[in-house]
Amino acid sequence: MSRTSQTDVRLDGTRDLRPDREAITRPGGPRARGERLMVPKADFRSYYGRPVLQPTPWSDHDIAGYLFLGGLAGASSTLAAAADLMGRPHLARAAKAGAACALGGSLYCLIHDLGRPARFLNMLRVFKVTSPMSMGTWILSAYGPPAGLAALTAVTCRFPRAGRAATVTAGLIGPAVATYTAALISDTAVPVWHDAYREMPFVFAGSAAASAGGLGILAAPVTEAGPARSLALIGALTEYTAVRRMERRLGMVARPLKKGRGGVLMRLGKALTLTGAVAAQTVARRDRTAAVAAGAALLAGALCTRFGIFHAGLQSSRDPRYTVQPQRARLEKAEGEGSRS
Incomplete structure (x- = not known):
């Protein structure tokens, strides 16, 4: 009895191999050159166009507000420390008070989104370097007391030495407060946020600097607002460059x-930020009304940018193609590199 499998026998009785089995195999795996595919190439799609990711449960007025206010608080503390060293008391007082108010608003937004204040305190039970949420909780906890003390001593004009030490401490922690939220949202599966992990810290740092500069221009006298104008310009250029690079990549x-x-929102934020930065370097140097308008434009631009990034992330998570x-x-890139090797 022949050992030839029936699958090798044609209807006419011949025992030649069927054409679809004449595969020339070569070392290098199942996708080696010369092999004829028996199964169509897998085509990854979502199920009936449904989202691949679970919908993000965050609300814009909580989380986007938290992103904006946290950046404003951290950058304002750094500006306050610089103003103290440069002998700009009115600018320093405005920045310290603004940082404390923004921090309070940021914590309110965060706790309101969490649902219960105890959940924020429970996060202090863990110190995990690889978790942006854990590190952010500890950064806020370390930043809050000196920022509050710096604002209190500036407003009451009492305990100047303690206030100066608190101002320096808050100013040093401020950059981490302004940018850790970039790592926080980039550590998610939301496509726009996750894929932009390289540029997002620079976008947040620039946006925070522009908003803090805008607050200083808005609240301080024109004669003392020089550091705020410089910070606003640096922040606006950093944000613009980082966003352009992020979009291209x-x-x-x-x-x-x-x-x-x-x-x-992103286009509106870009227009307001650049307009405010240009106005701050020109007409706002001499006219108080123009300074107020420039500061308000910078704050509004930073707010629109944060809300724009937030809503862009939600849109990318709802559409499976992203x-x-x-x-x-x-x-496909990995398969191409494998075939060449």
């Missing part, structure tokens, strides 16, 4: 930053 994933609600297509591109 992300490619199609950056589409929510240009289209839809997120795109509208999750599927980058994964497909990475798989």
Whole structure:
């Protein structure tokens, strides 16, 4: 009896191999050159266009407000420390008070989103360097007391030495407060936030600096607002450069930053920030009314940018193509490199 499998026998009785089994195999795995594929290439799609990711439960007035106010608080403390060293008492007092108020608003937004204040305190039970949420909780806990003490001593004009020490401490922690939220949202699966992990800290740092500079320009006398104007200009240029680089590198994933609600807010934020920075360096140097307008534009621009990034992330998580297509591109790239090797 022949050992030839029936699958090798044609209807006409011949025992030649069927054409679809004539595969020439070579070392290098199942995708080696010369092999004929028997199964169609896998095509990764979402199920009936449904989102691949679970919808983000965060609300914009809580989390986007938390992102904006936290950045404003941290950068304002750094500006206050610089103003103290440069002998600008009115600017330093305004920045310290603004930092304390922004910190209070930021904590309110965070705790309101968590639902119960105890949840914030429970996060202090863990110190995990690899967790942005854990590190952010400890950063806020270390920053809050000196920022509050610096504002209190500035307003009451009492205990100047303690106030000066608190101002320096808050100023040193301020940059971490202004930027740790970038690591926080980049550590999620939301495509726009996750893929922009390289540029997001610079975007947040620039936005925070622009908003703190705007607050200083708005609240301090024109004669003392020089450091605030410089900070606003540096922040605006940093934010603009980082956003442009982020949009180019992300490619199609950056589409929510240009289209839809997120795109509208991003364009509005860019226009307000650049306009405010230019006005701060020109007409706001001499006219108090122009200084108020420039400061308000910078604050509004930073607010729009944070809300724009937030809504762009939500849009990218709802549309499955922003999750599927980058994964497909990475798989094809890895397969191409494997075939060349």
